[in-house]
Amino acid sequence: MITFMNNSDSEEEPCNERTSLMSAESPPVPSYQDGLQASAAGEAQAHRKRRAGSNRGPNNIAGGEMSGSGIPVRESALENEEEELTLKYGAKHVIMLFVPVTLCMIVVVATIKSVRFYTEKNGQLIYTPFSEDTPSVGQRLLNSVLNTIVMISVIIVMTVFLVLLYKYRCYKFIHGWLILSSLMLLFLFTYIYLGEVLKTYNVAMDYPTLFIVIWNFGAVGMICIHWKGPLQLQQAYLIMISALMALVFIKYLPEWSAWVILGAISIYDLMAVLCPKGPLRMLVETAQERNEPIFPALIYSSAMMWTVGMAKPDTAARGPSQQTWDAAEDGREHLRSPSHAESQMSETRSPVPTHPITSLEELEEEERGVKLGLGDFIFYSVLVGKAAATASGDWNTTLACFVAILIGLCLTLLLLAVFKKALPALPISITFGLIFYFSTDNLVRPFMDTLASHQLYI
Amino acid sequence: MTLAVFFGCTFIAFGPAFGLFIFTIARDPLRIIILIAGAFFWLVSLLLSSLIWFIAVKASDPQDERLQKGLLIFGVMFSVLLQEAFRFLYYKLLRKAIEGLVALSEDGCSPISIQQMAYVAGVGFGLMSGAFSMINLLADALGPGTVGIHGDSQLYFLTSAFMTMVLIFLHTFWGILFFHGCEHRRWWEIAAVVIMHLTVSGLSFCNPLYVGSLVPSYLLMAAAAAWAYLLSGGSAQNLRRFLLCKCCSRKGVGDTLGLVGYQDCCWDGERLSQWLKQEHHPLVSQTRGAGDFLRPWSGCYLSLEK
Numbered sequence: 004m005i006t007f008m009n010n011s012d013s014e015e016e017p018c019n020e021r022t023s024l025m026s027a028e029s030p031p032v033p034s035y036q037d038g039l040q041a042s043a044a045g046e047a048q049a050h051r052k053r054r055a056g057s058n059r060g061p062n063n064i065a066g067g068e069m070s071g072s073g074i075p076v077r078e079s080a081l082e083n084e085e086e087e088l089t090l091k092y093g094a095k096h097v098i099m100l101f102v103p104v105t106l107c108m109i110v111v112v113a114t115i116k117s118v119r120f121y122t123e124k125n126g127q128l129i130y131t132p133f134s135e136d137t138p139s140v141g142q143r144l145l146n147s148v149l150n151t152i153v154m155i156s157v158i159i160v161m162t163v164f165l166v167l168l169y170k171y172r173c174y175k176f177i178h179g180w181l182i183l184s185s186l187m188l189l190f191l192f193t194y195i196y197l198g199e200v201l202k203t204y205n206v207a208m209d210y211p212t213l214f215i216v217i218w219n220f221g222a223v224g225m226i227c228i229h230w231k232g233p234l235q236l237q238q239a240y241l242i243m244i245s246a247l248m249a250l251v252f253i254k255y256l257p258e259w260s261a262w263v264i265l266g267a268i269s270i271y272d273l274m275a276v277l278c279p280k281g282p283l284r285m286l287v288e289t290a291q292e293r294n295e296p297i298f299p300a301l302i303y304s305s306a307m308m309w310t311v312g313m314a315k316p317d318t319a320a321r322g323p324s325q326q327t328w329d330a331a332e333d334g335r336e337h338l339r340s341p342s343h344a345e346s347q348m349s350e351t352r353s354p355v356p357t358h359p360i361t362s363l364e365e366l367e368e369e370e371r372g373v374k375l376g377l378g379d380f381i382f383y384s385v386l387v388g389k390a391a392a393t394a395s396g397d398w399n400t401t402l403a404c405f406v407a408i409l410i411g412l413c414l415t416l417l418l419l420a421v422f423k424k425a426l427p428a429l430p431i432s433i434t435f436g437l438i439f440y441f442s443t444d445n446l447v448r449p450f451m452d453t454l455a456s457h458q459l460y461i
Numbered sequence: 462m463t464l465a466v467f468f469g470c471t472f473i474a475f476g477p478a479f480g481l482f483i484f485t486i487a488r489d490p491l492r493i494i495i496l497i498a499g500a501f502f503w504l505v506s507l508l509l510s511s512l513i514w515f516i517a518v519k520a521s522d523p524q525d526e527r528l529q530k531g532l533l534i535f536g537v538m539f540s541v542l543l544q545e546a547f548r549f550l551y552y553k554l555l556r557k558a559i560e561g562l563v564a565l566s567e568d569g570c571s572p573i574s575i576q577q578m579a580y581v582a583g584v585g586f587g588l589m590s591g592a593f594s595m596i597n598l599l600a601d602a603l604g605p606g607t608v609g610i611h612g613d614s615q616l617y618f619l620t621s622a623f624m625t626m627v628l629i630f631l632h633t634f635w636g637i638l639f640f641h642g643c644e645h646r647r648w649w650e651i652a653a654v655v656i657m658h659l660t661v662s663g664l665s666f667c668n669p670l671y672v673g674s675l676v677p678s679y680l681l682m683a684a685a686a687a688w689a690y691l692l693s694g695g696s697a698q699n700l701r702r703f704l705l706c707k708c709c710s711r712k713g714v715g716d717t718l719g720l721v722g723y724q725d726c727c728w729d730g731e732r733l734s735q736w737l738k739q740e741h742h743p744l745v746s747q748t749r750g751a752g753d754f755l756r757p758w759s760g761c762y763l764s765l766e767k
Contacts, residue, residue, distance in 0.1 A: 098490035101497075398596040403504055406589070410501045413494060442508050449518075450511040451593060453533060458617070458668040460594060460624055460661070461507075461540040 096373040097416050099305035101409055103242050107380050108408075110246040111253070111388040112401060120199040121254045122392045128255045130154045131264075135257040147259035151267045154260075158271065162282040170289060181301065185228055185244070189221040192247045234306075241303045245377050249384035253392060261389055265382060265433055272427040287425050303380065306372020373416070379428040383408050386436045394444050399451060403443040407435035467602045470618050474595045474625035478588055481633070485580075491573050492581045499551060499585020499636075506547035507593065510540035534666070541662050544586070545655050548636070551582055552643045575644060576637070576693060583636020587629035595625045614669040624665070627678045631661060634685035641692045657681055 115121055127134065130153055133146035168177050194217050201208055224244075227237040256264065275281040290296070387404050394400035411432025419426050454461065486492045514536035521528055555578045562571040598621055609615035635654045642650030661681060667673030690700075 094490035094494055098493055101493070398600055399593050402592055402596060406497060406500050406504055409497050413497070439504070439508070442512070446511040446515045447507060447593075450507075450514050450536065451597070454537070455594070455597065457533070458621065458624075458665065459533070459537055460628055460665040461510075461537050461544070461590070 093416065093420050096305070097413055099373055100375055100412060100416065103238060103303055103305065104375075104380060104383055104409070104412060105405075107242045107246050107249070107384050108387045108405060110242070111249050111384040112391045114196075114200075114246070114250060115253065115388050115391045118199050118203045120202075121250050121388075123254070124257075125254065127257060130157050131256060131260050133260075135259060143259060147257065147263045150257070150260040151263040154264055155267050155271055158268070159282075162275065166282045166286050166289075169286060182225075182229060185225060186221070188244045188247055189224040189228075189240075190217060192251065193217060193220060193243075196247060196250070234304075238303060238305070241377060242380070245303075245380035246384060248377075249381045249388055252381065252385045253388045256385075258393065261385065262437065265386055266437060268382060269427075269430040269433040272429040276425055276427040284425070301377050302374045303377060304372055304374045306374070375428060379432075382429055383412075383432060383436070386433060386440070390436075390440050390444075394440070395448065397444070397448050399447060400440060400443045403439045403447070404436045407439040408432045411435040464603070466618055467599055470595070470602060470622035471599055473619070473622035474591060474599075475588075475629075477626060478584065478591065478629045481584055482588075486584065489573070492577070495555070495573075495578055495581045496585040496588070498554075499582040500589035502547045502551045503544060503586045503589040506543045507540065510536065510543045513539060537662050537666075538659065541658050542655070544590075545639070545651075545658060548582070548586065548639055549643065549651075552579075552640055555582065555640075575640060579637045579640030580633065581636075582640070583633035584629075586636060587632030590632055591625040591629045594628070595621060614671070616671065617669075620668070620671050620675060623675055624678065627675070627682050628661070630682050631657070631678070631685060634682070634689040637689040637693060638685065657685065 131150040132153060133149045135143050135146055137143045137146060165177070194213075197213070197217065223232075223236070224240045226232055227240050228244075252261070272283075275283040276287075278284065387401060387408065390404040391398075391401040411434070412428065415426060415428050415431050482496075486496055514532065517532050517535070518529070521532060523529070555575065559571050559573075559575060559578070562573070563569060566572060598618060602618055608617050614620070635658065638650050639654045642648065642654070661678050664674040664677050
């Protein structure tokens with residue numbers, strides 16, 4: 004989701020799967036992609052931070068505008084400037100998202116192509132209970148559709164549950180859920196991944212070394228993601244956990260179900276974010292009403308290192324100590340105009356020593372960053388990874404899906420700049436990706452193979 | 462077929478393009494977007510042409526060799542024409558984009574010119590075309606095998622790499638030529654690009670007689686390079702001055718003479734001397750004439766004068 008919590012529901016999904024995969028008794032661990040949980044947890048922290056005197060303090064006048072109904076007022080006031088700024092920074096933001104999405108995809112494709120573990124069929128998740136090992140095509144199609152229905156229902160239930168939790172301010176619950184989820188990803192899945200990579204390359208590693216490596220990796224990851232850390236380290240960890248989650252999906256989702264689920268989740272994303280009663284939209288609006296950041300800790304933030312909101316010089320001194328490097332403040336992706344509560348997000352992204360910013364406009368102008376939900380990363384990588392795994396050993400299909408997803412992301416960001424509100428990041432990219440996957444695999448591949456066999460060039 | 466072949470072919474095919482990307486495109490986000498969009502347009506053109514070919518093949522008799530060969534030739538030619546059509550569509554899109562960028566900019570100037578867009582679009586087309594031709598080969602080169610064991614040419618990988626490189630360059634130059642032709646309504650430039658593209662693709666039918674396909678392609682590339690250079694404002698004089706006038710930095714000498722914004726490293730001597738005389742520049746008022754400043758063998762003569 005490029006704007007507000009697009010991915011919250013998609014993020015809930017892996018949590019459930021992991022839970023069922025691990026053990027029946029384990030508590031429901033929040034999925035990484037559950038933007039709602041992330042945002043809720045983030046919001047709890049943001050709440051605390053805000054009370055600690057975030058940069059909203061100095062902007063009380065402006066802040067008053069910003070909170071609640073103030074947001075539209077502010078927007079109208081800064082409309083023209085914002086529009087120019089939005090479009091001026093537009094290309095930079097697109098690249099700020101291209102790079103992490105590309106990195107995540109590269110990690111997933113490299114793993115798929117080299118580590119055989121993630122392409123071996125080894126059971127299914129409980130969320131896709133119907134097997135695809137049926138003799139007839141019709142039966143297989145029916146099973147995949149049923150699997151999709153089950154999966155999407157689980158996602159809807161979890162999203163609604165999360166929205167309710169958020170609405171009734173059960174921040175601690177959400178926070179704990181998120182922490183458990185990240186723990187599982189950072190420790191258990193990394194351990195499995197490392198084990199498989201070592202097996203593939205026949206490298207021996209003793210358990211003490213393994214323990215130290217995994218412990219350090221996981222502990223630093225937890226700190227970076229849920230507390231404070233350097234921006235780039237946090238971004239790297241978010242990319243890694245997205246890649247790990249995508250690999251889990253690629254391994255455990257059956258063939259046809261994966262494609263149908265990708266399609267269905269784009270449609271769900273579209274409806275959840277844009278329909279008035281969609282859970283994600285309700286979440287965004289609730290967060291806006293409460294003037295809290297949405298979905299911290301499960302959103303990739305590419306915000307630049309602005310100084311902490313220094314609308315008044317006296318707050319500048321307090322700024323860095325309180326708000327720098329607040330990784331948990333990362334919200335969902337939204338190319339928001341500065342008038343939104345985004346300013347709080349950006350405040351957390353500034354490890355640079357403060358320099359006084361005299362006007363709020365200035366502050367906001369510098370705070371432009373782009374946020375993309377981790378669920379988007381995961382599903383983009385699932386699409387490209389599946390293309391790499393199943394497209395008859397063909398690299399052209401992978402490349403075509405990659406370009407299609409990037410163009411979809413570009414178009415979505417363009418729409419974001421035009422509409423200036425939360426938009427789902429999945430539909431356009433996944434649609435392009437699916438179209439290009441099937442057409443490249445079935446139409447372009449025979450053509451290019453024939454050309455290559457005669458060494459012809461077009 | 463080992464890592465050596467893999468890396469060698471990769472760098473032959475993509476090295477120059479990678480260099481172009483790193484030094485001219487990677488810094489500017491707008492150019493990266495135009496590059497990826499160009500790659501996308503090429504991909505769509507390939508998709509449509511594959512669709513047509515696929516339908517034609519499915520509708521025909523698979524046993525008839527001559528028919529299949531004919532369909533392949535038709536497929537190749539149709540694909541080339543469709544690629545050029547999509548280049549034109551991309552030109553139209555970029556024209557609209559420039560208008561949008563101008564409208565949004567603060568000083569009424571687009572941050573990127575149509576010539577730069579033409580270059581980046583050409584690189585985008587070329588990179589995607591090269592990638593689609595070469596990536597599968599490179600992946601196969603990593604694995605075991607013997608090239609040409611059934612009597613085919615043993616130079617398959619190497620010639621494919623060279624052909625890919627020349628195609629990437631050609632697409633870049635064709636982009637510049639094509640957009641220039643569209644901008645200035647010169648249909649013969651557009652026609653020349655289409656004919657060149659058809660020629661290069663047609664020549665590849667000579668493979669494995671590589672002298673018939675590679676050598677003419679490289680000659681065509683040199684011709685296209687020269688033409689594109691001339692169209693972009695280059696000249697033999699510029700080239701000579703660039704090659705000889707190595708230590709002149711644009712900024713240093715420009716600042717010395719107060720020539721703010723002068724783009725070229727080595728200036729046109731006549732223009733500069735005229736300008737200096739006109740402006741009564743203090744440097745000119747010295748005993749030496751303006752022309753003396755511009756003799757390349759004096760090295761950084763202007764800074765010396767200061």
